[in-house]
Amino acid sequence: MPLPLHPLLLTGSCRCTASRYRVTIPAAADRPRNPVDGPDGPIPLPVVLTDHCNDCRRVTGAIVNYWLSAPQVMVEMCFSPGEYDSGAVSGLPAAVGDGGAKAAVEQGMECKTQTEKEGEKEIWHPFPSVVDPSSTIPGCSLSFSHRDHPDHPLTITRAWCSKCGTPLTYSMRERPGAKPWPEPKMVEIVLGTLDREWLEEEWIMPDMQYWWGVRVPWVGRVSVHGLGRDVLVTDTSNAGSARRPE
Numbered sequence: 518m519p520l521p522l523h524p525l526l527l528t529g530s531c532r533c534t535a536s537r538y539r540v541t542i543p544a545a546a547d548r549p550r551n552p553v554d555g556p557d558g559p560i561p562l563p564v565v566l567t568d569h570c571n572d573c574r575r576v577t578g579a580i581v582n583y584w585l586s587a588p589q590v591m592v593e594m595c596f597s598p599g600e601y602d603s604g605a606v607s608g609l610p611a612a613v614g615d616g617g618a619k620a621a622v623e624q625g626m627e628c629k630t631q632t633e634k635e636g637e638k639e640i641w642h643p644f645p646s647v648v649d650p651s652s653t654i655p656g657c658s659l660s661f662s663h664r665d666h667p668d669h670p671l672t673i674t675r676a677w678c679s680k681c682g683t684p685l686t687y688s689m690r691e692r693p694g695a696k697p698w699p700e701p702k703m704v705e706i707v708l709g710t711l712d713r714e715w716l717e718e719e720w721i722m723p724d725m726q727y728w729w730g731v732r733v734p735w736v737g738r739v740s741v742h743g744l745g746r747d748v749l750v751t752d753t754s755n756a757g758s759a760r761r762p763e
């Protein structure tokens with residue numbers, strides 16, 4: 518469903534928090550429009566979407582991907598040593614980024630990262646400079662793959678955290694000398710890397726399904742109708758407590 522009309526500052530990170538990002542979204546009236554029109558006219562950006570393309574399924578390993586698709590100018594990243602909370606159990610909040618970020622934003626505070634806790638100044642880098650192959654950012658823990666787009670004079674860049682392996686972004690840039698690609702330049706951010714408090718908001722649910730034409734048939738059905746109540750659930754990974762969902 519559509520994002521709230523007021524300005525937002527969304528935050529997220531990779532699993533180990535070495536690579537953090539923030540997305541500064543203006544009030545609805547000031548948001549750029551998606552070049553792809555919806556039935557009610559141009560769609561304001563950012564947009565949350567599912568993605569059924571074969572490429573992203575292979576790269577992320579997720580049977581269907583969920584992205585926050587935002588203009589690159591809204592996105593910044595910062596890097597720190599990070600911390601791998603070895604005591605964390607899947608499903609429980611991670612050490613950083615789950616629980617505190619939203620409260621901090623609402624209070625007009627910056628999100629605290631590991632670097633800041635240690636008394637060092639944190640630096641937020643504009644996203645285009647992070648993925649620029651010619652730039653070197655001290656402490657950047659991202660790895661990149663760059664490949665030419667098969668149909669356009671663009672280079673596709675995927676970025677993931679080299680410390681913990683979390684896939685984070687998909688973006689494109691013009692190849693040198695190519696005609697400028699229409700604005701706004703976009704970046705897709707893996708939705709599941711947003712801090713948990715944002716994911717619990719109903720408005721973060723996807724508005725669109727991309728690459729519907731190449732979907733895996735049963736995945737498309739699940740995306741529209743859900744798994745249904747016949748599929749057993751467990752509250753943890755303990756299959757012995759399997760039951761029908763409420």
Ligand SMILES: [Zn+2]
Pocket residue numbers: 531532533534535536599678679680681682683
């Ligand atoms: Zn990481």
